[in-house]
Amino acid sequence: MIATMEIVDILDKSEAIGQMVLQSDIKLAYDKAKHTVETDETAQQLISRFNKIKELYDDVERFGRYHPDYSKIMKEIREAKRDMDMHESIANYKQVETQFQQFLDEISEIIAFSVSQNIKVPKDGALLKDGGCGCGSGSGGCGCRAS
Template identity: 35%
Template structure:
């Protein structure tokens, strides 16, 4: 290892420490603990997991499975029910905020190395900012992707 490598490791550790101490991360951890320590939510998540397993089984046969509509509808309704629970909604919002922070950091780091590095953020806003493609490589025109 060179001194440059050691310096990079120390800077990466400093950055991770700053992330861990950030309000966004602390909010996420607190929301996660609330979900994990809430017995009602845990039971509801276990039930939802059971529903998802049934859904996956039904999906193997598609609309020809006798319970296709029933299970599909039940999964959608229960997911909607869970998503509207205040604790789950708070956790999902905190998770989204942390994901956005990490995506922004990834984009900044990649941009410092090279503007041609593509960082999959899962966010169309960020993905559009870093892409020089219009319509994708398979759009038929000349591709400007690097």
């Protein structure tokens, strides 16, 4: 592909947008929350416990209710997840992570819609928000909506 001045200009502007995102307050808050979780010994223990139980859960999931330890593992995975999610630094990290994802989704939408209103922009949680397939269309006109 031959690089035209228009393509070079687009690349320069996209690099500038990337730098603005990296220097944004929400990105800095995300990095701080992530570092807090990574250095929080209790949080790491809770995450490790959850991951160990999740391995057992994956095995149980293959057999479903017929697995001999189904009830025990299901209870343990719910307790481990609750304990992990309720820990202050992990809860804060998840909240900031969601805000950062929404920020990135908004940027993607602005860029896409500046080209055309017909562009489908995938979004985190679009399946739950739009009731569609996750493509972000929300209209069902894309042909992927389950009836």
